Amino acid sequence: MKIEIWSDIVCPFCYIGKRKFEKALQNFGSDKELDIIYKSFQLMPDIQTDPSLSIDDFLAREKGMSLEQARELNRQVSQQAATLGLDYQLDKAVVANTFQAHRLLQYALSQNLQQQIKERLLQAYFSEGKNIDDRDTLVQLSEEIGLKETEKVLAGDQFTAEVKMDLLEARQLGIKGVPFFVFDRKYAISGAQEPSVFQDTISQAFEEWKSEAFQ
Known part of the structure; x- marks a missing residue:
């Protein structure tokens, strides 16, 4: 069963939601039958990369x-992130x-390494103060996960069309x-909900998917 997750790397609640979703998966016995795909989404597509600008200053200006x-x-x-074991260092x-x-x-999705690079990118941005728009940094993170x-x-310009397609599909x-x-293009959850919400929805969608598969 396919689970598609639209998220952005600089979205703090996307990392929090990822951890809560993963907690739900720990209690789901058929995770090998799940096809989990991260889809592209940009909260601020027009933002200019600026290493000299602090996140606090940027947030104050934007909001x-x-x-x-x-x-x-x-x-x-x-x-909130710390309660899930995430070490946010937003000052960096x-x-x-x-x-x-x-x-x-x-x-990475085409190479079956999307789960690994998604986690690495989030960690690099939120905990390590790395510039995720820097090509050398992206190459280094890629090498770390093989x-x-x-x-x-x-x-x-490879995979540019795929990103744009995800952005269009989101709209x-x-x-x-x-x-x-x-979930299986039938159910949706918005936001970083509690693990129990994810677990209930995964179970319901999976049971329906399985019954339809064997009809």
Whole structure:
């Protein structure tokens, strides 16, 4: 059964949602029968990569709030992430456009390494302060998980069409926020819901999928 997850690498709730979804999978006995695919989504497609700009300053500017309010929001989301074992170091995070990283995710999908590079990208952005719009950084992260030819892929325009197709499909489905989980194109969950919500939906969708498969 296919599970499609629209998410963006710089979305703090996407990493949190990923962990909650994974907790639900731990209690699901037929995970080998699940085909989990990460789909491309850009929260801010027009953003310009700027390593000199802090995430607090960027958030304050984009949301029209004070710097102190932005800091408090980032502190709160970091605390929420910590309850799931995630170490958010948002004071190090680099403001970056995610299009190239999504191309890498599409390439990794073609090489059956998407799960590994998705986790590595999220860790690099949220915990390590790496610039995920930097080609050398993307090549290095790829090499760490055994993904070859990344430099060659990113030098051209390979997998650009796949990213754009995902972005278009998200608009067609009316997806305006991420993470957004779609189960067998029948059920959907928006946001970083609790593991029990994911578990119930996975079980229901899977039972229906299995019964239809054997009809």
